[in-house]
Amino acid sequence: MSELINKKVVIIGSGPAGLVCALSCCQNGIEPSDMLIIERESEIGGTLNQCIHSGFGKSYLDEVVTGTELASMLSDGIRQLEIEYITDSTVLSVDKQKRIRVVSPKYGYCTIKAESIVLAMGCREKTKGALQIGGTRPAGVFSAGAVQRIVNIKGYMPGKRTVVLGSGDLAMIVARRLVLEGGRVVCVCEPKPYAEGSDENIKECLDDFDIPLYCSHSVTRILGKGRIEAVEISHVDKRGKIVKGTAKRVKCDSFVYQCGLVPENEIIKDTGIRLDTRTRGAYVNQYFETNVRGIFTCGNAVRIHDLVDYIVEEAQVVGSAVKRYLDNKTEKPERVIRIKNGERILYSVPQHIDVYDDIEDCVIYFRVNGKYKNLLITVKKDGEVIYSREKGSMSWLETGKIQLTRELAEKIGDAKEIVICASEKEDGANIDNNGEDKE
């Protein structure tokens, strides 16, 4: 039979969520020797290790660093505290009894019995299957994340003449990277009428490197038998439909696409953890605890984040919540407040608040379902507005925050449910409402 190991806290995944959570567990008094981090790559740090661009750590470090710098700072912290981690190790399954099956060069095929688990597996990229591009299936077609790893970690180029589909931040950063490595990016196509990424990235990654951005254009066909030889690019109308007969052939030897990220929660299907169809992550309370007591989750496994800063915030909350759970496992909430998504709200996290003695200060994160110019965010209880804040312009790509303060808690009182809403102020014309099924 396989080896059995006992641990108080097992953290699955060593990206920013897993590492910050581990550090936070220690700060809250959990012994490093009671903890184990499981990582499937050869190094801890997760996706940060391939993010050699700057823009990380603002809230955590009070300075902006590159992804790799943040990864090494966090990893150093883990090593200093002597928190055990195993690399090249993959979790095969997790069950209700908090038994984790792992294959690892160190332990072989083993079972770890954990008192509490933190799911910090991050996310994965959606595949080209979701795009349903016609044509052949040659070599030279990559997702943006795969290219980032190939170029930044492995030191290989995917091609010398690349067409990019998708204008999210990742796609733009990868386009720039290819140019910096001596490649040529023929163009970046975006089916929407505007770029998805930040204005800053449009300037710094595309404009400054003379990479053309074609909005309202999509790649509709891939050509080539062995290696990709060309793609066809077609015009897309305002409703997102491809305009037939507009296809133009563009020669290239590589094609990179970005079509969104999905939380990676495949390993928990035997745990009975309930997933939210909107976020594709687990239903959580304000401590990021799932419906299985003692199993927590944070980072992109909960929902796709726009900023690592929010991941850090969550992971710190989880660190203290794990400690509290270990100290008092039988503690049961007195009541539950459901958080419902009202008009224009794509999702909100946490999905409910567990009230123990009192409603403690916490944050409700939310996203809206489109791109708006002038929004008013409200919280309603029985149809009555108990909180409102002007948000101005906002799109589904950014996270909104509502601080659940003592004052708001009092207004919530003993309500069983509250509703988060976003309404447009009169002068704010809606720009686009098609973000619904984005991420």
Added chain:
Amino acid sequence: MSVTAYDVAIIGAGISGAITAFQLAKYNLKTVVLEAGIDVASGSTRANSAIVHAGYDAKEGTLKAQLNVRGCELMEGVAAQLGVHYSRCGSLVIGYTEKDLKHLKLLMARGEVNGVPGLEIIDEKRLHEMEPKVSQDAKYALWAPSAGIVCPYDLAYALCENAATNGTKFHFEFKVSKIDYDDGYYIVCDGKKKVKAKYVINAAGLFVDEIAGMVGEKLPFDIIPRRGEYMLLDKGEIKTASHTLFVTPSEKGKGILISPTVDGNIIVGPNANVVDSKLDTSVTEEGLEEIAEGAMVIVPSINLDATITTFAGVRATPTSGDFYIQESKKNKRFIHVAGIESPGLASAPAIGEYVLDILKNCGLELTEREDYIPTRTREGNCKLFYEMSEEERVEAIKKDPRYAKIICRCEMVTEGDLINAIHRPIPAHTIDMIKRRTRAGMGRCQGNYCRARIAEVISSECDIPLSEVKKFYSNSNLLYRKTK
């Protein structure tokens, strides 16, 4: 230069060539398989519906009807012998109208004549109990419990691996361009290489007509390349259907089907469009729309957003409508296995028997090998990590720690599995060859995560530079150049 002499040369390593090689491997014969592609199952066998049809489609009295029913019966045994995933899930042909019901009755009568066991026409109540997601408009169905599913390329690999284990030689990228006859031997050439054999099996799939032409023969029908496009859905959608679901056939053909696959995905397709090129396996936007529409007639709630990949295969459709398996009238000991379109996969085990009988009648002497190995390899039907029991996993890792390193996380494929595939009786040395043998890269992320990692394993195990590792074809390098 001396040319190696064989008893039998099989042209084509698709399902028909593979089953023939498997059958011949039981006897004391020198057999060679000549394949134009880089791997076994490079043509129609690679991309089809993966269905073991029960045998009610083919007209009574045709060779197709005979071999389909017999093949369907034999499939389970062959699959079990070689450790190939197979499931007798049964199929349902769904009817919506009185007219459909009439047609279903016709199919049932035909099936009974053909010898299909257990056929039944069921009502909507039972249909919806069996398949709750089927359209509420569906009123009847023809239930065929003997139908099944199997992975076509896995079956072809298993058959060829068994043949190779028993001494059969394989030449890949052997594009037959000329066949001469000299002193009792056919001399089969590909421009550079030559082999000679007393018997030749023409199992060249889409190219059987061209091979026949090389010995001065015109087959009594034409081969029309018909492309079928497919969508493959994520494993999370497995509840869409638990049997193979067809609609009542119309003048246009068998129509779109929805079926589970042995690997736990849902396959949707195919359409059937005549194409100019026998190699045109591209998918089209229109084709995918056609499939989506067809699928929604069967299961209106089908989640096509969960499509993980789309692909297409080209079938060798004979204008005669029937299989054509016989010794050439003009050329002695030259046997055509032609016009093997659907249900070629289902019929395969019977095609093997049938070809063997023809060879016997043509005078091929068959004495059984004493050292015959019935499994895929000498070591047995080596399992992949994901197929192993817990104890087997512990053992495998003890023997080779590379079984503890997961490369493809979606399908749980380890480095050990990859290494094993690289050194199997028919070695794999490209990403797609490894993919089809191990399922690495076939899961929901479609190789996004593992493709480059697989390339790294190939690079170190086969000792070739990473930038030289191919996806499949000779000019399909995955990466361009090293930068640091």
